[in-house]
Amino acid sequence: MYKRRRTEIKTESGWKRIKFKDLKCGDNFRLFNTKLLGFGSKPVEDDEGNNSWFAIGKPYRKNGILTVPAIEEKPTKKLIDKGD
Numbered sequence: 001m002y003k004r005r006r007t008e009i010k011t012e013s014g015w016k017r018i019k020f021k022d023l024k025c026g027d028n029f030r031l032f033n034t035k036l037l038g039f040g041s042k043p044v045e046d047d048e049g050n051n052s053w054f055a056i057g058k059p060y061r062k063n064g065i066l067t068v069p070a071i072e073e074k075p076t077k078k079l080i081d082k083g084d
Helices: 077-081
Strands: 004-011 014-018 028-034 041-043 053-055 060-062 065-067 070-072
Touching: none
Parallel strands: none
Antiparallel strands: 004 014, 004 028, 028 041, 028 053, 053 070, 060 065
16 A cells, blocks of 8 residues: 655756655656555556656645646647647
């Protein structure tokens, strides 16, 4: 059973662990479900299998749960073509 979520942001030197509440707009981030003692983790994926996103706002609480507005790391063609 997984008990915690680990947050990492992409930096020039690789992935760096941070607190979710410290995400900033523009951060490329990924999440992992981790076990209570930190041993073993599983990447969080959305319904399309994406496991990395860009924050497009600051973290906030929604119904008591910390969340952040985000888009997938590799935008779909539909999102890219929206500007045409």
